[in-house]
Amino acid sequence: MPESRPYHHGDLRAALLAAAERTLREKGTAALSLRELAREVGVSHAAPGRHFKDKQALLNALALAGYERLAQSLNTADDPALPLEPRLTALVRAYLAFAIDNAALLELMYARKHEPDASEQMAAAVEQTVGSLERVLAEAQQRGEVIDGDPAELNLVTGATLHGVAGFISAGWLTPEAALAGAEGLVHFLLHGLKPR
């Protein structure tokens, strides 16, 4: 345990990612700069270039870690033994909780354009994340508890609603408290829509 920083940081890559996540959470995306990150971690401004080809590469790594964290959270929250409505509610709560705790990170995750050259790791992490919702809807559809039709379309529109609510939270149009309190109403809307009966 050296008092003064050694020439080699040890795990600069991980330290940069951790500092970046903290900055994202505490000061937002606009405050994220490689030079500032380097300063926080105590290396020269050129050092990050060894571990990330450019700033975008660091953002991609952040997004990847975000998807992995979110996917695990959703997976843990999903209880296949539950009936559809409470099962969906648990998933929605987990998603909203993540959106509240990681608003800037989630925006960054969504901001990644659907590039064909996106890493396979990233694609896999996204698939893992979307998978929880897909499974719930597909199983419900098989049981006849969800309308027939292209599952991809159902997933998309359901995911869009969640994405939109997350956006409203991070835009400040919806408080975290209101969002969490409205989770049940949200699921009811997802299942029954605006029409009575």
Added chain:
Amino acid sequence: MPESRPYHHGDLRAALLAAAERTLREKGTAALSLRELAREVGVSHAAPGRHFKDKQALLNALALAGYERLAQSLNTADDPALPLEPRLTALVRAYLAFAIDNAALLELMYARKHEPDASEQMAAAVEQTVGSLERVLAEAQQRGEVIDGDPAELNLVTGATLHGVAGFISAGWLTPEAALAGAEGLVHFLLHGLKPR
């Protein structure tokens, strides 16, 4: 019609906003810089400072103009004589068309945090924009065609779905063609949800 630019631009403010919108549409938010804008318009890099206190002020002006344009488009698309479903569909189509043509601008519009100090003009423009949807839902609710419950909550969740779909478009997860083609299915989902019957 002077061949060489006069010392005074004439309407630098409007020219900067126009150039900014073009940049936003053609190259995206990341490419938007005050210095580049000044270059395009043919003034010194300090000139924009006369008309916009800082970059954020220009972004606010862009967002304001965007809301005004979107509000008018939605207002024009709304035909109160139509039954609920086609009426909503027309509104949704207009919104998606705007989202497709102004993806970066729309993100910028949403990005404006809900600051209490946001200009009254901006608040009014947002209210105008949200108003179209609010009217349709409120009138339908009065007719018993939409479930009872807090109208604000219904507006929010419906708006979130549209916002989410727009986000998916600008993230490239949904092609413009697919989005427009899915407008009817989207409205059906909004009205009836995922449950059969």
Added chain:
DNA sequence: ACCTGAACACCGTTCAAGT
């Protein structure tokens, strides 16, 4: 293999000075 220091080409913002 990993990091530094200097350099380059950009930013946004400010401010005296010009017209």
Added chain:
DNA sequence: ACCTGAACACCGTTCAAGT
């Protein structure tokens, strides 16, 4: 009233050189 030019404090990225 409106704009310019220089200055300041930042960026991201690259690259020779150091350890």
